[in-house]
Amino acid sequence: MPSPAIVVDDTRLIALARAVLEVEARSITNLIPQVNDQFVAAARYMLACEGRIVVLGMGKSGHIGGKIAATFASTGTPAFFVHPGEASHGDMGMITTQDVVFALSNSGETDELVVLVPLLKRLGVPLIAMTGNPKSTLGESATIHIHVAVEQEACPLGLAPTSSTTAALAMGDALAIALLEARGFTEEDFARSHPGGMLGRRLLLRVKELMHTGDEMPMVSGSTRLSEALLEITGKGLGLTAVVDDAHQVLGIFTDGDLRRALDRGIDVRAIVMADVMTARCRTIRPETLAAEALAIMQEKKINALLVVDAGNTLVGVLNMHDLLKARVV
Numbered sequence: 001m002p003s004p005a006i007v008v009d010d011t012r013l014i015a016l017a018r019a020v021l022e023v024e025a026r027s028i029t030n031l032i033p034q035v036n037d038q039f040v041a042a043a044r045y046m047l048a049c050e051g052r053i054v055v056l057g058m059g060k061s062g063h064i065g066g067k068i069a070a071t072f073a074s075t076g077t078p079a080f081f082v083h084p085g086e087a088s089h090g091d092m093g094m095i096t097t098q099d100v101v102f103a104l105s106n107s108g109e110t111d112e113l114v115v116l117v118p119l120l121k122r123l124g125v126p127l128i129a130m131t132g133n134p135k136s137t138l139g140e141s142a143t144i145h146i147h148v149a150v151e152q153e154a155c156p157l158g159l160a161p162t163s164s165t166t167a168a169l170a171m172g173d174a175l176a177i178a179l180l181e182a183r184g185f186t187e188e189d190f191a192r193s194h195p196g197g198m199l200g201r202r203l204l205l206r207v208k209e210l211m212h213t214g215d216e217m218p219m220v221s222g223s224t225r226l227s228e229a230l231l232e233i234t235g236k237g238l239g240l241t242a243v244v245d246d247a248h249q250v251l252g253i254f255t256d257g258d259l260r261r262a263l264d265r266g267i268d269v270r271a272i273v274m275a276d277v278m279t280a281r282c283r284t285i286r287p288e289t290l291a292a293e294a295l296a297i298m299q300e301k302k303i304n305a306l307l308v309v310d311a312g313n314t315l316v317g318v319l320n321m322h323d324l325l326k327a328r329v330v
Contacts, residue, residue: 020154020162027150027163028170034147035174042102042128042144043178046077051098053079056087058112060161061104061168068102068172075176076185084112092119102128106148106164108136117141130168146171207294208287210327211308211317212238219244219315222251222275226262229254229274238320242307243278248315250307252278284309287316291329294319 008016046053053072057065065081072079079102082091095101101120103113108131117138120127129142132149139145148171154162218236220229222243233241233254240255254274262269262277285294285306294306298321308317 016156023152023154024163024166027154027167030151031148031167031171031174034171038144038146039175039178042146043175043182045100045126045128045144046102046175046179047182049098049100051078051096051100053077053102054095054099055079055081055102055104056084056113056116057081057104058084058110060165061106061110064165064168064172065102065104067169068104068176071173071176072179075180075190076183077176077179084110084116087116088112092116095120095123095125097124100126100128102130103138103142104130104168105136105138106132106161106168108133108138110138113138114141130171132164205291205327205329206287207285207289207291207306207308207319208317210291210323210329211287211319212236212323213317217315217318218242219248220254220274221245222273222278224274226267226269226272226274226277230259230269238305238318240305240318240320241274242315242318243274244315249313250282250284250309250315251275252280253282253305253307254278255303255305282307284313285319286310291324291327295324295329298324 053069055065055069055072057063062081062083069079069081080094082094087095103116105113108129114137117127121141126143127141128144128146129138130146130148131139132147133139134145134147148164148167150163150167152158153160153164154166216236218232218238218241220232220241220243222245224232224243229241233239240253242250243252243254244250252274254277258277258279262272267277283297283301283303283306285297285308287308287310297306298304305318305320307315308319310316
């Protein structure tokens with residue numbers, strides 16, 4: 001049974017939390033000298049890897065390893081996590097001669113990892129170990145060893161892995177970002193790895209994938225009476241119409257705002273034509289433009305729609321803010 005809870009006042013809670021952050025921050029800072037030739041050698045092995053980076057770790061190190069593998073994979077270094085216990089019962093078959101193994105263990109003596117060392121040696125794969133003890137079995141057996149020892153755990157009992165797991169995670173991030181830069185990994189590459197996320201949509205979606213085309217485009221000529229144009233606007237339901245010539249070259253745009261301004265002037269909607277009330281020289285956009293750029297233009301110009309034109313200024317589509325909202329670009 002756990003011990004009864006001890007009443008701790010707010011000041012003590014804040015002091016404990018700050019102490020943990022200070023210890024862990026110091027542990028990360030102390031890692032900086034460990035970014036040395038061993039770190040570079042590990043990065044070189046990973047860059048030269050023709051297969052995958054196979055990450056191993058038990059317990060809390062396993063949780064950290066899973067996150068590191070995910071970070072590698074999402075930043076251009078193919079990787080996956082294998083549970084060492086399962087590796088001894090068949091999952092070693094997931095590791096090929098083209099791979100690089102990255103093993104995490106604070107002590108360097110984790111039984112489930114140590115037992116795999118002879119098998120990895122026989123397979124001939126590089127073994128990069130990240131431990132807090134270079135003289136450990138894992139440290140001395142590794143092809144490359146990255147030292148991530150910490151002075152103390154942030155846990156006041158000195159038992160729960162806290163500073164040590166934070167240090168391992170930070171060093172894993174350092175490796176991932178060094179590899180990202182070395183591979184020339186770009187924002188668009190990152191977006192391809194995250195197509196379902198907000199960043200993926202912002203960096204991958206283009207105007208041509210969202211715009212209204214063909215019969216969905218509200219479109220009238222400059223000589224069309226305003227009363228007839230209003231029917232076109234209402235029928236297409238986009239709150240605007242493009243004004244074009246006979247070759248569908250854009251002459252201007254007419255929106256709800258233009259209608260309000262025209263009515264304020266007391267015009268006769270049955271007599272006036274679109275050339276007299278449209279907004280000429282309106283802002284247009286190309287279909288290959290990123291949807292995120294279209295959003296930025298709308299926000300900057302304080303408008304809710306854009307006409308989409310080709311290189312010859314011919315109308316090819318209409319995009320409005322609702323399209324961006326539906327696509328979750330906003």
